[in-house]
Amino acid sequence: MFTLTTILLLSPLPLSVVALPHPDANATRALVPRAVATMSAPQLNAYTPYTQFARAAYCDSSTLKDWSCGKACEANPDFQVNTAGGNGNSIQNYFVGYWPSKNTVVVAHEGTDPTAFESVLTDVKLLQRSLDSTLFPGAPSSVTVHDGFANEHALTATAILAAVKNLLSSHSSAGVVVIGHSLGGALAELDALYLTLNLPSGTKISGVTYGTPRVGNAAWSTYFDSQVTNFTRVNNRDDFIPILPGRSLGYEHVAQEVHILGTDSAIVCPGAEDTTDAQCTTSAVPNIFEGNILDHLGPYQGVWIGTIFCT
Template sequence: MHSLLLVSAALSAVGLTSANPVDLERRTVTTLSATELSSFAPFTQFARAAYCGTDILQDWTCGEACEANSDFEVSLVGGDDDDIQNYFVGYSPSLEAIIVAHEGTDPTQLESDLTDIDVPLAPLSSTLFPGISSDVEVHTGFQDEHALTADAILAEVKSLMSSVGTSNIVAVGHSLGGALAEIDTIFFRLNIPSATISAMTYGTPRVGNPAWAALVDASDVNFKRIDNMQDLIPIVPGRALGYEHPAGEIHILSPGDAVSCPGDDDATDSECQIESVPTIFEGNIIDHVCMIILF
């Protein structure tokens, strides 16, 4: 994801300025309770676990991240830390949900970096996303990466739905992994219409154009994207490139203090990401890297 910053730096400030609506009615944020914040913890640890190696994931022995969800039953692990982001699928009895988790960017792996910088928008695959208008466009690198594992993950999710008797699916991920989880929401909605779908993403970059954001908003998916303090990754790729976040922003102001922000990519409150980090030069990459460890 660090590579994406190099592409977006020059355009980020321009995009945020030109796209900011001047006549938008001010909408207020909602402070989250301690109970609401603590409910995110299991999903934060699943996103953290996705950075572990495949052998460790298969045995579910990745330390604190796995111990936090000790009853989790892994059923599928894949990826190679390079061409294919690591991922896992399994069932959480305590959450009564199937979990699909994607690894984020590993800046030491060339292919992972190349995925991030492949920023042109393109229509979705008609095979994986049947019936979706060509007006809906998504980051080329993200959707190409998603396509590498989509069929295997879908087959495993369907198998688990049958074997454990649940229709609840939660997609999670941090950084690039969050982008893949966001794409999962529409992929699962189209291909498993009977499922109850949620997503919890952390430090996610923008994934698609306004038509994509509207599609996610119009779906019945329970989608939340969590941004940490001065993290700069959620403001790239720049809006000047045609990108827009869907609704569902949760902005962590400090440890134990967070707000729910209204709208898509247009919240005008100073406590929301688009206002607190107006350009990447005012962001802090440490807030991105450390969020799933400290949150």
């Protein structure tokens, strides 16, 4: 969630045969020429367990540690928590654990809670900065990302990496999937590259995020897409958070988008950020005045995400 001040600060100026995404963390997705395709209801419903993880991340970390956060946790009953932390304010809640039914390690981050002032401040730091070479070894110097997102990511990066390494050691065939909504999606996007650069070559890393703002510049999206080949941003209807910060400020999304148009109706916009197809978010929601902030919360195939929906 974002306050009106945040929205105005981040607002952009108005902007005038593919393989459907597979949410399995052990699958890989080759980048393909852009061509919008319709998704079936079963394909869209396959994302629901991931949506429930994003929803659970908004719950108090004390309930995440023993996976007792109510319906959000009950939706994935076999999940085994390894570590959970954050305070929902200066540090977004997060959790790491093993998901037996998908044989994957899950890393999930909470999004912005508008009642937590420090987390809102994270969103309004608009300046971009180079990636920390200690956290992102080998990343090109031309790659820059949102300063606030990078600072927040650094607070939990090493703890998350240690937990993921521990779980991969115990489950050697497992993949890793990063998940988040809103600010949590931005942190998950950073995690996807961070883990790719810091885990053994061949580790299968994927991501599913919801209502994610843009994270970095064009060099970021190009480099990210070359390193992380199974990543999907799910956007809901007229949610305008995904068009922030504006492209006029030097931001560009990574590939690829699933745009929910309605219940059981969605399209996939693969490849680089689509600025031409009327059904993809960048064109469908050209500015905040044509968007709907309530769509940021859901429903994502019947699932709502946010602090008040965590149980």
